[in-house]
Amino acid sequence: MIDLNLLPVFEAMVQEQNVTMAAKRMGITQSALSNALGRLRTYFEDPLFVKTRQGMLPTPRALELAGPLRDAMTLMRAAAAQKSKAFDPSTSNRAFRIYMTDVGEMVFLPGLMKHLRAKGFSVQIETAQLDSADVAEQLTSGEIDFAIGYLPDLGKPVAEASLFREHYVCMTRKDYTENGANKLTLKRFLAASHVLISSMGSGHQIIERTLNASGFQRNVALRVPHFLVIPRIIADTDLVVTVPARVAETFADQTEVRVHPVPVPIPSFDVSLFWHPRFVKDPPIQWLRELMLALFQEGKGKKAST
Numbered sequence: 445m446i447d448l449n450l451l452p453v454f455e456a457m458v459q460e461q462n463v464t465m466a467a468k469r470m471g472i473t474q475s476a477l478s479n480a481l482g483r484l485r486t487y488f489e490d491p492l493f494v495k496t497r498q499g500m501l502p503t504p505r506a507l508e509l510a511g512p513l514r515d516a517m518t519l520m521r522a523a524a525a526q527k528s529k530a531f532d533p534s535t536s537n538r539a540f541r542i543y544m545t546d547v548g549e550m551v552f553l554p555g556l557m558k559h560l561r562a563k564g565f566s567v568q569i570e571t572a573q574l575d576s577a578d579v580a581e582q583l584t585s586g587e588i589d590f591a592i593g594y595l596p597d598l599g600k601p602v603a604e605a606s607l608f609r610e611h612y613v614c615m616t617r618k619d620y621t622e623n624g625a626n627k628l629t630l631k632r633f634l635a636a637s638h639v640l641i642s643s644m645g646s647g648h649q650i651i652e653r654t655l656n657a658s659g660f661q662r663n664v665a666l667r668v669p670h671f672l673v674i675p676r677i678i679a680d681t682d683l684v685v686t687v688p689a690r691v692a693e694t695f696a697d698q699t700e701v702r703v704h705p706v707p708v709p710i711p712s713f714d715v716s717l718f719w720h721p722r723f724v725k726d727p728p729i730q731w732l733r734e735l736m737l738a739l740f741q742e743g744k745g746k747k748a749s750t
Contacts, residue, residue, distance in 0.1 A: 446487050447483070448520070449480075450480050450483060450484050450487075451513055451516060451517055451520070452470060452517065453466070453470065453477060453480040453481060453484065454484055454492070454506075454509070454513055455513065455514065455517055456469045456470050456477075457481065457492075457493050457500060457502075458502060458506070458510050458514075461493070461498075461499040461500045461501060461502070462499050462500060463477055463478060463481070463500060481493065488505060488509065490503055490505040490506070491503055492505065492506040492509075493506060529727065530727060531727035531728045531730075531731050533560075533563075533565040533566070533567050533731060534563070534564055534565055534566060535566065536566060536567055536728070537566055537567065537568060538567050538568070538728050539567070539568040539569075539570055540567060540568065540569055540570065540589045540590070540728070540732055541570045541571075541572050541587065541588045541589050542569065542570070542571055542572065542588065542589060542590045542591070542592060543571070543572050543573070543574060543579055543582070543588050543590070543591040543592070543593075544571055544572075544573070544591070544592045544593055545573060545593055546573070546670050546671055546672070547671055547687075547688060547691055548571075548592050548593050549571055550671065550691055550694050551688075551690050551691065551694070551715075552592055552736075552740060553569070553571070555739055555740070556569065556736070556739060557569065559735070559739060567728075567732075572588050576595060576597065577597075579591050579595060579598060579718075580598055580599075580602055583602055583718065583719065583720040584601075584602075584720050584722065586720075586722070586723065589719070589723070589729060589732070590717060590718060590719050590732070590733070590736070591717075591718040591719075592607070592715070592716070592717055592718070592736075593715060593716070594610070594713045594714065594715055594716075595716070595718060596713075598718055601720070601721055602718050602719070602720055602721075603718065603719055603720065603721050603724065604716045604717070604718050605716060605717045605733075605737060605741065606714050606715075606716045606741075606742075607714075607715050607716055607717055607737075607740045607741050607742065608714075608715055608740070608741070608742035609712050609713070609714055609715075609742070610688050610689060610690065610712060610713055610714075610715050611688070611689050611710070611712040611713075612651065612686050612687065612688060612689065612706050612710045612712075613686070613687065613688075613689045613692045613703050613704060613705060613706060614628055614633065614684055614685065614686050614687075614703070614704040614705070614706050614707075615674075615678050615684070615685050615686075615687060615692050615695060615696075615701050615702065615703055615704070616628065616678065616682075616683075616684055616701065616702050616704065617678060617679050617680070617681065617682065617700070617701060617702065618679070618700040618701060618702050620682065620702055627704070628684070628704035628705075628707060629707055630707040630708065632707075633684065633706075633707045633708070634660060634661075634662070634663075635663075636663070636682070636683070636684040637663050637664075637665035637666075637682070637683050637684070638662045638663060638664050638665060638666075638683065638684050638685065638686070639664075639665070639666045639667075639668065639674065639677060639678070639683050639684070639685040640662075640664045640666070640667045640668075641667075641668055641669075641670070641671055641674065641685070641687070642667055642668070642669055650710065650711060650713070651686055651710055654708065654709070654710045654711065655708060658708060660708060665683060666683065671687070671691065674687070674695065675695045675698055675699035675701060676699065678695075678699070678701050679699045679700050679701055686706060686710075689703075717733070717736055717737065717740075717741075719733060
């Protein structure tokens with residue numbers, strides 16, 4: 445396959461029919477142009493330009509190639525000069541697919557959809573819940589446009605921007621007390637019956653590992669695969685659940701529950717936005733990435749106008 449960088453050399457020689465002038469035209473040394481001309485001659489198996497009294501005149505093969513190669517250069521220049529078509533979210537019905545867990549949907553979708561509707565944007569949002577092992581592959585293929593969450597196994601070449609640092613809290617019913625005290629002590633935490641949420645993004649593995657490392661063990665009375673039923677169960681029973689703080693804030697706004705610090709130090713974690721570098725210059729992807737960073741990145745919230 446021909447090196448496309450050689451085409452401007454051919455074009456300059458056709459126009460100048462002089463090695464020195466062609467090199468000057470291209471802004472390279474005469475030896476560099478001669479080297480490139482040699483590569484062209486090898487590729488096309490033809491002298492292409494022959495020295496005469498009138499200059500370096502093109503051979504019949506060079507004249508035969510001049511038209512097609514000139515057209516190729518025109519197309520290349522047009523493609524290079526063409527700017528990406530601007531993306532207008534107010535008229536586009538582009539559908540974006542975003543990987544997030546059910547806890548991610550609770551944290552991100554309300555704010556995202558509120559902003560899109562308030563701005564009159566007509567784009568569509570579709571969430572995808574899939575095995576975390578498939579996220580990188582689907583970002584690469586374009587089957588999903590973004591992923592949001594705590595995904596420590598996603599490495600290069602996937603790109604990442606941290607949104608915020610998250611920590612865990614406990615939730616109990618509103619009137620959860622013992623001997624008139626509503627503080628959730630370590631003793632009460634260990635004695636209580638717990639709900640364990642086993643969905644991706646719940647962090648149950650981090651919690652269990654931390655408790656085991658400290659020599660503690662929870663009494664798990666209920667295991668559920670998602671967060672949907674948690675507020676009603678906690679509000680109506682004496683069960684305790686450990687969840688990310690932003691999830692607890694959402695539940696507390698909707699249900700009569702009380703939020704407590706976890707009486708055992710549990711590591712916090714980064715929630716990030718992920719995308720693939722293949723699409724970093726794609727205008728729709730650029731637009732939504734900048735919007736989500738403006739909406740959700742710590743320190744940038746409520747500044748979005750994109």
